[in-house]
Amino acid sequence: MTTTPTPPHSLRTAAEPDTVPDPPPGAPDLHETDGHQPLRRDGDLLLTGRARFVDDIAPRGLMHAAILRSPHPHALIRGVDATRARERADVEVVLTGADAVDLATPLPHFFEPSIVGCRTTEFRCLATDRVRWVGEPVAAVVATSLAAAEAALDDIVVDYEPLPAVLDADEALREDAPVLFEEWGDNRLGLFPFAEGDAAAKIAAAPHVIRDELRVGRQHVAPMETRGYVAEWEPGGRLTLWASTQNPHPLRTNLATTLGVPEDRVRVVATRMGGGFGHKFNGYGEEPLVCLLSRLADAPVKWIETRKDCLLVGAREFTHRFEVGFDDDGVVLGLSDRIVGNIGCLAPWGGWSMTFPAGMTFPGPYRIADYAIESVPVVTNKAPWNGFRGYGKEQAAMALERIMDLVAEHRGIDPAEVRRRNFIPPEAFPFWTAAKHLDSGEYAAALDKALALAGYDALRERQAAALAQGRHLGVGIGFELTPEGGDFAGSFVRGFDTSTVRVHPSGAVSVLTGVTSPGTGNETSIAHLVAREFGIAVEAVGVTQGDTDSCPYGFGNFTSRSLATGGAAAVLAARELRERMADAASALLDADAADFEFRDGAVVSRTAPETSLTFAELAETIYRRGLAAPGLDQPLLEVTRIDLPHNFHHVPDDQGRFSAYPSFPYSAHVALVEVDAETGVVEVLEYSAIDDCGVVISPGFVAGQLYGAIAQGIGGALWEEVPYDEDGAPAAETFKHYLTPRAPDLPSFRLEHQHTPSPFTLLGTKGAGESGVGGAMAALLNAVNDGLRPLGVHAHRVPLTPPVVLDAIVSGGAP
Secondary structure: OEEOOOOOOOOOOOOOOOOOOOOOOOOOOOOOOOOOOOOOOOHHHHHOOOOOEHHHOOOOOOEEEEEEEOOOOOEEEEEEEOHHHHHOOOEEEEEEHHHHOOOOOOOOOOOOHHHHOOOOOOOOOOOOOEEOOOOOEEEEEEEOOHHHHHHHHOOOEEEEEEOOOOOOHHHHOOOOOOOOOOOOOOOEOOOEEEEEOOHHHHHHHOOEEEEEEEEEOOEOOOOOOOOEEEEEEOOOOOEEEEEOOOOHHHHHHHHHHHHOOOHHHEEEEEOEOOOOOOOOOOOOOHHHHHHHHHHHHOOOEEEEOOHHHHOOOEEOOEEEEEEEEEOOOOOEEEEEEEEEEEOOOOOOOOHHHHHHHHHHOOOOOEOOOOEEEEEEEEOOOOOOEOOOOOOOHHHHHHHHHHHHHHHHHHHOOOHHHHHHHHEOOHHHOOEEEOOEEEOOOOHHHHHHHHHHHHOHHHHHHHHHHHHHOOOEEEEEEEEEEOOEOOOOEOEOOOOOEEEEEEEOOOOOEEEEEOOOOOOOOHHHHHHHHHHHHHOOOHHHEEEEEOEOOOOOOOOOOOOOOHHHHHHHHHHHHHHHHHHHHHHHHHHHHOOOHHHEEEEOOEEEEOOOOOOEEEHHHHHHHHHHHOOOOOOOOOOOOEEEEEEOOOOOEOOOOOOOOOEOOOEOOEEEEEEEEEEOOOOOOEEEEEEEEEEEOEOOOOHHHHHHHHHHHHHHHHHHHHOOOOOEOOOOOEOOOOOOOOOOOOHHHOOOEEEEEOOOOOOOOOOOEOOOOOOOHHHHHHHHHHHHHHHHHHHOOOOOEEOOOHHHHHHHHHHOOOO
């Protein structure tokens, strides 16, 4: 029996080839890295503080916006009196929800819930008759300075009628709970079931069964740079929006829809980003709101998100209630997990959809034939979620890895050995589960390398010696599988992307691509790939991203897809141009086109190396003599191509299986911690990890992604949380309250790589942007519990802050 949610296949992608296209003769082998790490584009600007971000954009006559937000988690709006604010001399515009109704249509969703069978509703850029979370925008002011705009907010009087609110997901599911959206009848957004076999029967018949619970507190992305927008209208009615956004083209489409402006009259420029992580997916009301304010003020208007407002946006608040049956050898026979996600209030931002991969990722890297997973997104009167690196996949990693350790503890088997006995073997790939077609993997090999890198046996010896001294060291293993590159037809969350490659008469090359960079440096890697195709210096290749006036339509940055889609598309375009230029060289030099290779800035005959032209000479000749000289029949040195991983399965097979994600990187982690049993403080002493993201194009950038992901995972496991007070307001408003890890809080990381190429992507890549988060969270969760094991308790409430650890010790580990 296989049970899956209705897949998003109402709109299918175009016909998808079964295999990756073969490279043309002479093309470099993209599955072999050349060991060259190009320098980061504009790295000197970033290091010296001269790089320009959205807050550096300052058109002449710039005005500033401030937003009035709800102080109530749930209330009716009986009226808004903005008279005094409008009378202020330094105020240009005051806009309320009632005013905005006639100026903008409802907001398009980043990911429309109904596509996957969930409930939905409409939202406006400002609340009109009801607020459903503390911080929901109610009114906006434009003034000559930010200080004046913020001061004017105090002069706006809103008449609220408070309503009962619900903050806890379990309470929100009760029949007598306050309902956020009356037309729904209850607070359940939807249900995502994933199942194969008969888990209940296998668990019931298993020799050993464990039932337990894992709770993960609400967390936040915490990008270095918050969101921001600068809008300006030209006299002819053309709009430019500079935005710290991950998805400029879909944002342009949505703005055109919401504002009633032809799309070709809207330009969105995605400025350099100081971190995205999902926080800067589009769908926010401030996006059209700033544009409206600019049009009403007849001046450019800037709005920059405050840290307090940034911290409103949540993620990752999940509860797992799992049951696992296993045999004497620790082999899992049956598994069930009911996952409840407290998504806060629904919003167009799309973060609620993290509940889908939270369930879909099961059973991870393990060969478990019988499992039943339910993931339930529940709305409450907390602020909405947006995306967060890991995107729910870290939930499966934490639950599965905790289960493996519990099985090991129950049977007295080493935790590493339990994992080996349950891994999918290499010869089983490609491997189907209910909602994944896994591409390739050598999971046991990665784990063994991580154990060797960490010195696992020596760590166990140190642990025993420390315990004899009354110290509690813990060794934790975490293994994560991270589905990447998702394609959800019917939305703008697509698995393909577009790149244009243009060769100029001088031999310079421009790449214009639909993928964007959240600050990771993927533009450098794309330039490197194109330079390799042409055999020219990487400095001769320019890359333009994020400008909707220049770049072909694309879907931006999400789910670690930039090189597998935009980079691959650029390679295909470059290859087509290589063929055109080789044909031209054949005509000019009277040699076989297939005999030419592109290297060292020249086009050279392999059989007669003296027969050659420089790359620049050939390009200029094609422009000057194309269509005039014999054989120069194609003078257009510009190609646009689309590419995607060739492992999407949108229409379920005869067993109901489908796969919206094509690539599956993975990583193995080993952490050593010390737990102070008197204070509950956890210190991370050592950390080792092995990553496998397929072919690595830029090793330095991949390592940088892993460093950041592991740091985020450790922070999420030990410190990061946004608690809410009894009045329904978030208690973390600054980084004094939201505790991200500092450099002294972390040890040096030992990182190495394993390479198992994907057979379904042009470059052999799998994606490296999210790997590390779930593995780190799982490794720390297991390490802390391993340290507590001599005390006979478990701590299953994340983050594992000192109060949580102490409470587990005092209470005996009860949830």
